[in-house]
C-alpha cells in the first residue's frame with residue numbers, strides 16, 4: 378500500500394505541492410491527472426524517494442520513507458519500477474543493457490541470461506531485434522517502450538508510469554494501455570500513472586485523482602469522474618479553454 | 628555602515644562556502660562508498676582507459692615539447708655563464724617536481740574533466756541519474772567513485788610517462804641538436820635528481836588527479852537548467868579544476884619540498 382499524507386513541496390518560491398493526500402491500495406491502479414506543470418511528476422518522485430517532502434510523509438507498505446537510510450531506501454526501491462516521462466534511457470548503453478540494468482546489478486544472472494530476459498521484456502512491449510541498438514538510434518515511441526521494458530524487467534510490485542502514452546501514435550498508445558492493464562491483471566502490481574490522455578486514463582484506472590493548485594481536488598472511479606459536477610474537473614476532462622482553470626494557474 | 632559591510636562580505640562568501648561544503652560532502656560519500664561492496668572493478672577499468680590511455684597522445688606531445696623547450700631555453704641562458712652542462716639537471720628537476728604533474732593535470736582536466744562534467748551533467752538533466760536511483764543503484768557509487776579512483780590512479784601513471792618523455796625531449800635537443808655529449812647530459816640528469824623529487828611529484832599528481840575528477844563530477848552531478856546548464860557545468864568544471872590545481876600546486880610544493 379502507498380500513502381501520501383499532507384505532502385508539501387516548494388522549489389524556491391514555487392510552492393508546487395500544498396498538502397497532497399493520496400492512498401493507493403495493493404493491486405489498485407490509480408491515475409493522476411492534472412495540467413502541465415501542476416506537479417504530477419513531482420508526486421511520483423516523492424513516492425519513490427527521489428524528492429523529499431518539505432513536510433508530510435510517504436508510506437510504502439507502512440514504512441515511512443523519511444525514516445530510512447540509504448540502504449533501506451535502496452531496498453524499498455527494488456519493489457518499484459518507474460517509467461520516466463522522457464524514458465531516461467542510459468545513452469551510453471545498448472538497449473538490452475538498459476532493460477537488463479537491474480538484473481545485471483542485482484542478480485547473479487550471466488550476461489547471456491540477462492540478455493535473454495531483456496529480449497523477452499522487449500517482446501512484451503512489442504519490440505524485437507532492437508537489443509543491440511543504442512538509445513539514440515530509437516524513435517520517441519520506441520524509447521518509451523524500452524523504458525517500459527526496463528521498468529518491468531525486475532517484475533516489481535509497484536509500477537509508476539509518468540505519461541506512458543504521451544508522444545505515441547493512438548494505436549501504440551492503446552498497446553501500452555493494454556500492457557499496463559495486463560501487468561496489473563497478470564502480476565497484480567499496484568500502479569500509479571500520470572497522464573493527460575483521458576482515453577488512456579479511463580482505460581487503465583480503477584480510480585482517477587485530479588491534482589489542481591497543489592492538492593488532490595477530486596477523486597473517484599472513471600465513471601464518477603466522467604459524470605462529475607466539479608467544474609474544474611469537467612473543464613479538464615473535456616479539454617475546454619473556457620472555465621475556472623485559467624492558464625496562469627496551471 | 629560596518630554592519631552593512633559585514634553583510635556584504637557575508638553574502639559574497641556564502642555562495643563559495645556553501646559550494647566548498649557540498650564538495651566536501653561529496654568527497655566524504657565518495658570515500659565511504661569506494662570502500663563499500665560490490666566493487667565496480669569493470670567500470671573503474673573503463674574509466675581508467677578513458678582517462679589514461681585516451682589522454683596519452685596529447686600528454687606525450689605536451690611532454691616531449693615541454694622537455695625540448697626547457698632544454699633549449701636553459702641551454703641558451705646557461706651558456707651565458709658557461710653552465711650549459713647543467714641543462715640535463717634543469718630538465719630533470721623541472722619535469723619531475725613541477726611541470727610533469729602540473730601540465731599533465733591541466734591537459735587531462737581539459738580533456739577528461741570536461742568530458743566527466745558534460746556526461747554527468749547530461750545524465751542529470753535527462754533524468755538518467757534519477758533513473759539509476761530508481762533501479763536501486765547509488766549514482767555516486769556508480770558514476771562518481773569510478774571516475775574519482777581513475778583520476779587518483781591514472782594521473783600519477785601519466786606523470787611517470789610525462790617525466791620520462793620530457794627528459795627524452797631534453798636529451799634530443801641538447802645532445803642531437805646542440806651537440807652536447809650524451810654522457811654529460813645523462814650525468815647531469817642523474818647527479819642532482821633524487822628519488823624524493825619523483826615521489827613528491829607523484830604525490831602532487833595523485834592530489835591533482837583526485838581534485839580534478841571530484842570537482843568535474845561535482846559540477847556535472849549537480850547540473851541544473853537543461854543543455855545550457857550542461858555547458859555551464861563543463862566550463863565551471865575546467866575553470867575550477869585548473870584554478871585548484873595551480874593554487875594547490877604552490878602550497879603542496881611549499882609543504883612537500
Ligand SMILES: Nc1ncnc2c1ncn2[C@@H]1O[C@H](COP(=O)(O)OP(=O)(O)O)[C@@H](O)[C@H]1O
Pocket residue numbers: 388391393411412413414415416417418419420
Ligand atoms: N527539481 C526541480 N527543481 C526545481 N523546480 C522543479 C523541479 N522539479 C519540478 N519543478 C517545478 O515543479 C513544477 C511541477 O513540475 P512537474 O511535476 O514536472 O509538472 P507536471 O505536472 O507537468 O509533471 C514545475 O513548475 C517545475 O518547474
Ligand SMILES: [Mg+2]
Pocket residue numbers: 417418419462539
Ligand atoms: Mg511531468
